[in-house]
Amino acid sequence: MSALRAIMRKEVADHFSSYRFLILFSLIAMVSVLMVYMAGLKIAQDLEGEVKQTFIFLMLFTSSGIGFPLVQFVAFFGPLVGLILGFDSINREWNEGTLSKLLAQPIHRDAVINGKFLAGALVIAVTLLAIVAAITGLGLATLGVVPGMEELYRIFCYLAISLIYISFWLGVAILFSILFRSITTSALASLASWIFFSFLVPLAASAAVGAAPPLSGESNTAYLLRITQLERTMSLISPMRLYMECTAVIVDPLRKTTAALVAVGRDEEISLARFAGPLSLDQSLLMILPQVVFLVAILVLCFAVSYVVFLRREIRSL
Amino acid sequence: MPPAVETRELTKRYGAQVAVDRLDLRVEEGEIFGFLGPNGAGKTTTLLMLLGLTEPTAGQARVLGLDPARRPIQVKAQVGYLQENMGFYRDLNALQMLDYIAELNGIPRRPALERAEAALEAVGLAAEAQKKIGAYSRGMRQRLGLAEILLKAPRIAFLDEPTIGLDPDGTIRLLEVIEQLARQKGMTIVLCSHLLEQVQRISTRIGIMIGGRLVAQGTMGELRTARFGLGGSEYTLEEIYLKYFREAGP
Numbered sequence: 001m002s003a004l005r006a007i008m009r010k011e012v013a014d015h016f017s018s019y020r021f022l023i024l025f026s027l028i029a030m031v032s033v034l035m036v037y038m039a040g041l042k043i044a045q046d047l048e049g050e051v052k053q054t055f056i057f058l059m060l061f062t063s064s065g066i067g068f069p070l071v072q073f074v075a076f077f078g079p080l081v082g083l084i085l086g087f088d089s090i091n092r093e094w095n096e097g098t099l100s101k102l103l104a105q106p107i108h109r110d111a112v113i114n115g116k117f118l119a120g121a122l123v124i125a126v127t128l129l130a131i132v133a134a135i136t137g138l139g140l141a142t143l144g145v146v147p148g149m150e151e152l153y154r155i156f157c158y159l160a161i162s163l164i165y166i167s168f169w170l171g172v173a174i175l176f177s178i179l180f181r182s183i184t185t186s187a188l189a190s191l192a193s194w195i196f197f198s199f200l201v202p203l204a205a206s207a208a209v210g211a212a213p214p215l216s217g218e219s220n221t222a223y224l225l226r227i228t229q230l231e232r233t234m235s236l237i238s239p240m241r242l243y244m245e246c247t248a249v250i251v252d253p254l255r256k257t258t259a260a261l262v263a264v265g266r267d268e269e270i271s272l273a274r275f276a277g278p279l280s281l282d283q284s285l286l287m288i289l290p291q292v293v294f295l296v297a298i299l300v301l302c303f304a305v306s307y308v309v310f311l312r313r314e315i316r317s318l
Numbered sequence: 319m320p321p322a323v324e325t326r327e328l329t330k331r332y333g334a335q336v337a338v339d340r341l342d343l344r345v346e347e348g349e350i351f352g353f354l355g356p357n358g359a360g361k362t363t364t365l366l367m368l369l370g371l372t373e374p375t376a377g378q379a380r381v382l383g384l385d386p387a388r389r390p391i392q393v394k395a396q397v398g399y400l401q402e403n404m405g406f407y408r409d410l411n412a413l414q415m416l417d418y419i420a421e422l423n424g425i426p427r428r429p430a431l432e433r434a435e436a437a438l439e440a441v442g443l444a445a446e447a448q449k450k451i452g453a454y455s456r457g458m459r460q461r462l463g464l465a466e467i468l469l470k471a472p473r474i475a476f477l478d479e480p481t482i483g484l485d486p487d488g489t490i491r492l493l494e495v496i497e498q499l500a501r502q503k504g505m506t507i508v509l510c511s512h513l514l515e516q517v518q519r520i521s522t523r524i525g526i527m528i529g530g531r532l533v534a535q536g537t538m539g540e541l542r543t544a545r546f547g548l549g550g551s552e553y554t555l556e557e558i559y560l561k562y563f564r565e566a567g568p
Contacts (some may be wrong), residue, residue: 006421014409097405104369105422106395314332315371 001106007115008122015085015123025082025127028077029134035073036135038065040142055278057139057147058154063249070135071251074162075244079169079198082129083190085120086173088183090310095181100315109311111176117303120170121163128159128166150253157250161288164295165201165243169194171302178310198240205234242295246288253278320383322347322474322506327377337363339430339530340377345523347473350500350507353558354514361510362402365476366520369399382473395423398472400463402510402519408452412443412462415451430469437468440495446460456483464495474506475499480512487545489513493520508511518555526559528566534558 015021042065043056061070090112093099102112134154139145147155172193176186209231211307235241279287323345328424330338337362345351351453355361366372368381370390379386386393408414413434421429438444441461451459460480467475481489497520498507517524522540526534534541542557 002424003422005419009421010418017409028456061487093405094406097403098407099405100371100401101399101404101406102422103371104394104399104401105419106391106424108391315366 003105004111004118006114007102007107007111008119011089011119012122015119020084021123024081025130027065027082028127028156029131030233032070032073032131033134033138035065035067035070036060036138037142039063039069040138044113044143052312055151055253056143057136058143058144058251058253059137060139060143061158062248071158071247072244075165075240075247076198078162078166079123079194079240082120082169082171083187083194085123085171086116087177087187087190087226088172089116089120089174090177091183091186092177095183103315110307113178113303113306113310114257116166117171117174120174121167124166124170125163125252127207128162132159148279154253154284157285158247160202161246161250161292161295162244164292164299165239168239168302169301171299171306175302175309178306178313197238201238202241205231208234236294239295239298242291246291246295249279249284249288253281253284319347320380321345322349322382323351323508324381325364325368325377326378328367328374328379329376330360330367331375332373333437338367338374341527341530341532343525343532343535345508347506348500348504349476350509350520351521352496352517352524352555353362353510353527354512354517354524354555355510355527356563358370361527362478364527365399365478365508368476369394369397369490396473398467398470398475400467400475400477400480402482404459404463404558406451406454406459406462409450411450411517412438412447412454412465415462416465416469420469421468421542425469433463433469433471434568437465438462440468441465442491457485457488460484461488461492464492468495472505474508476477476508476510478510479512480509481511481516490517496520514556515554524555526562528562533562 039060043059043063047056063069064072067073090099093102099112103109134149139147169190173186173190176189176193177183180189182187209227212227212230214220214227218226321344323343325341325343328338328343329336329343341360341364344363346401353361353364363372368386370386370393373387381393382396384393400422404424407418410418413431416434417430420427420434425433435444435447438447441464443458443461443465444457445542446454449460454462461482464477464480467477480496481492486493494514496507496509500507509517509521516540521538523535523537526541534544536544538555540552541555545558545561546553
């Protein structure tokens with residue numbers, strides 16, 4: 001236990017003092033604060049003269065001021081944080097000969113992976129918290145709203161899911177750093193798998209269903225529904241899709257489904273909201289439970305593979 | 319009391335290649351055991367098996383009466399290992415490095431700091447304690463490696479080529495520290511080295527390993543008698559070693 005803490009402490013210190021992390025953190029903080037600020041200005045404009053809605057604070061996460069909303073930004077580029085924190089975690093020590101020194105101390109081998117993973121997860125959590133704290137301040141400045149209790153709970157859930165999602169990519173990067181001795185190879189492999197699962201799989205899914213012909217006697221609506229369903233199922237291999245479905249429901253209490261068949265603009269949404277009651281948090285959570293379970297499952301799977309490979313590796317090659 | 323190290327028919331195969339072949343080794347506590355052999359003879363593999371870092375293919379090992387394959391943590395808590403080509407965290411300074419080692423070994427913080435300073439003093443690195451290891455010379459790193467052993471204060475130390483890359487003066491100083499550890503603190507030392515003259519001088523017993531097999535084991539006197547008969551008292555370790563080496567060679 002003390003060995004795990006020792007490794008974690010050292011890794012966290014390494015991360016926070018590395019230029020790599022500082023550059024990444026300042027970039028992400030700048031972009032997200034700017035995005036939320038623009039979103040805030042736009043919401044303030046849209047809501048001018050209207051009755052104030054509930055859950056306005058959460059709109060900061062889901063509305064797009066410029067480009068796309070914050071939840072999407074995190075879905076796209078959050079994995080990069082995980083990958084960058086993890087892609088050289090094991091093979092750097094392996095190459096520099098510090099791994100066998102570490103393992104010659106009275107520690108279990110898995111303490112090395114656990115310590116590095118937990119340290120990375122802690123850094124991710126701190127990063128996310130810092131950004132959300134900044135957003136809360138911005139919400140106050142641009143909209144004059146403070147988050148209510150329900151909104152705070154939802155943000156907490158959003159943070160937890162984001163942590164799982166980004167930690168999954170951290171786990172992937174650590175796995176590659178165990179599999180490949182070369183740091184460049186593991187960096188490229190991490191990036192390639194991120195691009196493949198996040199961007200190519202959804203694209204390929206829509207291309208594949210586009211080629212599917214309608215069944216004979218099937219109505220247009222039925223066909224459309226069927227291929228949309230098919231596409232959605234196929235793209236669920238993509239962790240990014242899973243994450244986006246989860247967070248869309250969590251930060252938007254008005255959403256009643258994880259599927260986005262119809263795109264609704266902000267104005268329509270606001271006017272619709274007058275008639276539709278928001279979901280309670282436990283109902284929202286219930287809806288995304290399968291996705292969350294799946295995210296946790298792939299994280300655990302990734303970890304299991306790391307363990308097996310790392311624990312069985314001959315030390316002579318370390 | 320069990321011997322510091324005892325192996326019985328210890329064997330390690332990597333595929334078809336036999337790295338260590340039915341090794342019967344015995345090192346008593348408090349000894350300086352000179353462990354000799356050409357490169358690739360299986361010395362390092364033997365040490366790794368004794369530390370529980372590699373599983374033996376067959377045979378048994380006991381370190382302080384413990385089986386390293388079954389109880390690696392207890393073994394590693396009492397054994398210090400100075401590896402060949404050891405690595406360091408380049409961005410840490412010597413004190414931070416020792417602090418990390420102490421924490422991994424569960425040594426409480428305050429005594430750890432005192433011991434770290436004493437260890438750096440003993441290896442002559444006290445003046446460079448705040449310097450990053452990345453800026454250290456090879457010899458300084460080697461001495462820092464020994465400081466890690468001093469800090470850990472194990473009952474047994476496996477030193478794999480500790481003097482490699484050191485200047486003659488540094489070599490002599492390092493060997494002095496090693497000798498003191500055994501004589502004053504009763505630490506058992508297993509010393510792998512190619513410096514036969516120095517090994518002959520400080521070792522109490524010597525083992526010669528060639529091609530995965532332990533071809534000789536004993537005190538200098540025993541080795542001379544075994545190899546050259548009773549009249550061999552003037553032979554040096556180098557001559558004995560080369561004789562074994564030529565016999566084993568093709």
